[in-house]
Amino acid sequence: MSDTVRGPAIEAVGLTKTYKSGDTAVEAVRSIDLRVEAGQTYGFLGPNGAGKSTTIEMLCTIRNPTSGTARVGGFDVVRERDQVRRRIGLVFQQQTLDLQLTAEQNLRFHADLYGLGRADAERRIDEVLEMVALADRRSDVVMKFSGGMKRRLEIARGLVHAPQVLFLDEPTIGLDPQTRAAIWDYLHDLRQRTEITVFVTTHYMDEAEHCDRIAIMDHGEIVVEDTPEALKSSIGTDRIALRTDDDEVAIARIRERLGVEAGVHEGQVTIAVPEGAQVVPRLFTELGVHILSVTVTRPSLDDVFMTYTGRTIRDSEGPQGSVFPFAGRR
């Protein structure tokens, strides 16, 4: 599209941030490597205090790394700060609008700070307001806006200067489910119409499903990085839970006919298999006991997150412990 497209949208090598807290040095980010291809939506997950915010702040030129380098949009975040800044849009957790000004005035301020010409600014402001469905509220003072509207306006503002990379730090935090869904609709819409790269942190696992790739960060390090599908597959397997007339017989037949160990958890016969939905018909034909109900559960990103961060490993099999190992089943 233009000569500015070159290499990955974000590339970090050995990125490290150390804080001094009294006499001790705290390593907030420990030599992480990142590579985000242009046009991807990249999810950045991790528990609170994992180092996500510090990482995003270094990529956005707000903080300088202690060591390591990062390039965003092809420019070095330390040495070419302003070039990076012109190419990124930012939406913070904390709102950063001027509540006393109108929506349009907020956007115009932004366009001016980023050096847009008058005609470009007019056109972009119209476009982004249209995109987040706030065109009819452009002359309203932002103080009158609801939380969701403010957040939409912030996303619009982050796009006014046509950035190559949009950084969103917890864009849906504190919003109701409908508004959260609407915001993701806008982001999808954006992806379809432009080749923008979106870098988003969230701790809503369902939202991570929207991403092309996910990195999970913990204790200042990236513990795993892959597509959502691959991550879910990596921890294995679907879970099938069934209620039967005779659990003893069911367990025996499952072992004998399907070659799978089954256990009883919370009053249900439970097995772990790679493709749950394909196994269900065989249960009916081969068990020879009366089946009252069957539930197939796919592994969620919640499971992935818990597995890799290990903070609170939730055992999805119930209190007795796991009958299937989380990792390495396929």
Added chain:
Amino acid sequence: MTTRDTAPAGTAAPLDLLPEVRSDRAHQLRATWVVTRRELLRLKQDKARMVTMLLQPVLFIFVMGTGLGSIVDTGGGTDFRTFLYPGVLATSVLFTAAFAGISLVWDREFGFLREMMVAPISRASIIWGKCLGGAIVATLQSLVLLALLGTVGIPYSPVLIVELIGCLFLGALLLTALGVLLSTRIKTIQAAMPISQLLIMPMMFLSGSLFPISGLPGWLAVLTHLNPLTYVVQPMRHFTLEHLSLTAAEQERLLPVITWFGWEVPVGVQLGAVAVITLGLVALAARIFRTTE
């Protein structure tokens, strides 16, 4: 609901739109003006502020001035309110300008500062924009008071009005710079208010705005001479009383010459000194801001 259908197809070109990197100085000047203009827009949105800020100076002139006028001897026939007027005009920008400067603390608290901090502009343009914007806003708010010139027996001379506006702007810039400087160190709104009061009140009383600085006891005279605001108030009074025919006795009493170690300081030098101090404060604020934010 969805805008997908209505949006122009041309939006798929985000990269073409990037503004070319302008000459740095031009962009920083423009950024300064953008930050300045925001202060003006905010004033426009907040008309209540314009009105309430006028109340105090009007009270000073007409209530305090009239009340004290009966017991104060001006040394001749001059109304005490005529004497008081330029001083009160100066104090009116004192408050509005200092608060405009302190508003940087609000910007930080409510998040908007971050929007400015991550933009491709220098920290200095944020500070200069805040200072100039605050000073213009404070000057504009005081303009209404100029309409009262006639009510205290001062002629509506265009030259005088221009001189007064110039002094008001300089004084406003001084106080805004001081407010911004405080804001670079003070991080909470709770602390900002009392600390700014602590600074403003002595500056007001020690500038000779409300009483003549002739015949003050030594310690008070020293403090008055150290207060930069004195060099805004005295020139304003000088310009105002110039237009009236004062007797020699009144001149000496109401408009004493300011001396530095025996040297009679001309009005121009007084204003020049204020300008230098103001520039120093802005530069200091910009420096602290750059290293701490």
